[in-house]
Amino acid sequence: MGEKLALDGGDRAVPQGMVQAWPPLTQQDRDAVMAVFDSGHLHGPSAPRASALQEKWAEYCGAKHCLVTNSGTSACHMAIATAGVGPGDEVIVPAFTFWSTAAAVLHHNAIPIFVDIDPKTYTIDPKLIEAKITPHTKAIFPVDVHGMPCDMDAIADVARKHGLKVISDCCQSHGARYKGKVVGAIAEATAFSCNRSKNLSGGEGGLYTTDNEEWAHHASRMREFGEVITPGQQREYNAFGLGWMYRPHEFVNAFILSQLARLDQYNAQRKEFAGYLTERLAQIPGLKGPHTPDYADPVYFSYVVEFQPEEVGMDVPAKAFKAAVLSALRAEGLPLGQWQSLPVPAQSVFQKKEGYGKGCPWTCRFGRDVEYRAEDYPETVRFIESHSYLGGVYPPNDLRLMERYVKGFRKVMENIGRVMEPAKS
Numbered sequence: 001m002g003e004k005l006a007l008d009g010g011d012r013a014v015p016q017g018m019v020q021a022w023p024p025l026t027q028q029d030r031d032a033v034m035a036v037f038d039s040g041h042l043h044g045p046s047a048p049r050a051s052a053l054q055e056k057w058a059e060y061c062g063a064k065h066c067l068v069t070n071s072g073t074s075a076c077h078m079a080i081a082t083a084g085v086g087p088g089d090e091v092i093v094p095a096f097t098f099w100s101t102a103a104a105v106l107h108h109n110a111i112p113i114f115v116d117i118d119p120k121t122y123t124i125d126p127k128l129i130e131a132k133i134t135p136h137t138k139a140i141f142p143v144d145v146h147g148m149p150c151d152m153d154a155i156a157d158v159a160r161k162h163g164l165k166v167i168s169d170c171c172q173s174h175g176a177r178y179k180g181k182v183v184g185a186i187a188e189a190t191a192f193s194c195n196r197s198k199n200l201s202g203g204e205g206g207l208y209t210t211d212n213e214e215w216a217h218h219a220s221r222m223r224e225f226g227e228v229i230t231p232g233q234q235r236e237y238n239a240f241g242l243g244w245m246y247r248p249h250e251f252v253n254a255f256i257l258s259q260l261a262r263l264d265q266y267n268a269q270r271k272e273f274a275g276y277l278t279e280r281l282a283q284i285p286g287l288k289g290p291h292t293p294d295y296a297d298p299v300y301f302s303y304v305v306e307f308q309p310e311e312v313g314m315d316v317p318a319k320a321f322k323a324a325v326l327s328a329l330r331a332e333g334l335p336l337g338q339w340q341s342l343p344v345p346a347q348s349v350f351q352k353k354e355g356y357g358k359g360c361p362w363t364c365r366f367g368r369d370v371e372y373r374a375e376d377y378p379e380t381v382r383f384i385e386s387h388s389y390l391g392g393v394y395p396p397n398d399l400r401l402m403e404r405y406v407k408g409f410r411k412v413m414e415n416i417g418r419v420m421e422p423a424k425s
């Protein structure tokens with residue numbers, strides 16, 4: 001029997017108000033955004049902040065081209081389109097991601113084909129991809145979920161064998177490295193999100209990178225109505241193909257640029273906090289931090305905790321164990337939550353096959369009817385049932401908060417008999 005649980009009226013391990021929100025905002029951020037008002041440039045892909053951000057992000061990733069966009073979803077859509085995916089084509093995506101990855105495929109009237117995740121990294125399992133390839137497959141769209149780079153060489157091997165494009169959803173992995181190389185120029189095109197929660201935040205926003213000049217031109221037309229708009233030249237008002245309105249605002253570009261100056265510092269802090277937690281969780285039976293394969297240097301967009309009832313001799317499903325332990329941890333003030341509650345193919349949009357309507361993209365002219373069943377993705381289901389997300393594992397929080405977290409984890413697990421009482425009854 002350990003210290004009295006907060007559930008039973010004891011003191012919380014994490015005092016109220018101690019966890020601070022992401023992203024840290026500095027005077028530089030405020031000055032950078034306010035300066036836009038006086039700059040005379042509020043918008044446009046060739047406005048000064050847009051151009052500077054494109055240049056800096058391309059350089060950061062080692063990519064030849066970068067285009068700023070208004071969201072990660074638009075950057076994903078640009079990646080799908082520039083990879084030459086068309087109506088009825090199939091694109092391989094992981095069953096575990098934010099559904100925007102698959103939505104970008106549907107936006108181009110193409111069909112997402114889901115593949116389960118690797119049980120250790122939670123990214124797409126390259127060994128399962130080949131079985132999902134058909135004559136309709138055009139591209140593989142892996143996702144660096146939680147900031148963990150996918151095993152890109154293994155994915156590229158499958159793609160090469162079948163003549164497929166590899167494009168990458170790095171919306172959660174700014175600055176992560178695969179085999180020493182920063183992500184952003186490893187796949188043929190890469191999409192990043194700069195939504196508020198992301199490691200590189202702009203409130204909203206996105207970035208598209210590629211080494212392919214033709215793809216960059218295509219993406220740039222797509223970003224602005226299908227038109228070719230050249231700075232300093234009279235706009236022709238002639239659309240060369242289908243386009244969208246994916247331009248960002250200069251406020252956002254200025255904000256992202258300002259945050260970019262501190263991305264490496266913030267990522268280093270995330271890694272330090274994650275390393276600290278993982279080392280200590282390894283000494284607490286029943287809980288486990290994330291695994292890092294040799295090839296990866298992840299940036300911990302999310303810090304995930306696994307709940308392992310068998311490690312403490314509890315013969316209950318992981319889901320029930322997690323629910324009971326989470327109640328006690330939350331009472332201690334640990335901000336633990338759930339992200340996805342279903343594999344993406346189990347979401348209603350895929351169960352009802354709601355695309356553009358009239359069966360598209362599945363059963364209209366070029367498509368193929370596909371069955372989407374949650375049980376086909378057992379590792380994704382297992383992950384969702386047995387893991388939770390710990391908030392605050394980023395600056396401006398510091399190691400004192402991580403110590404408090406560890407204290408809360410220890411306290412709850414030392415009282416596991418008491419914590420499990422409601423679940424047993």
Ligand SMILES: Cc1ncc(COP(=O)(O)O)c(C=O)c1O
Nearest residue numbers: 071072073098100101171193195
């Ligand atoms: C894996 C993944 N892909 C795509 C997106 C879409 O990014 P955005 O919200 O900026 O459109 C997100 C954002 O949450 C994401 O996490």
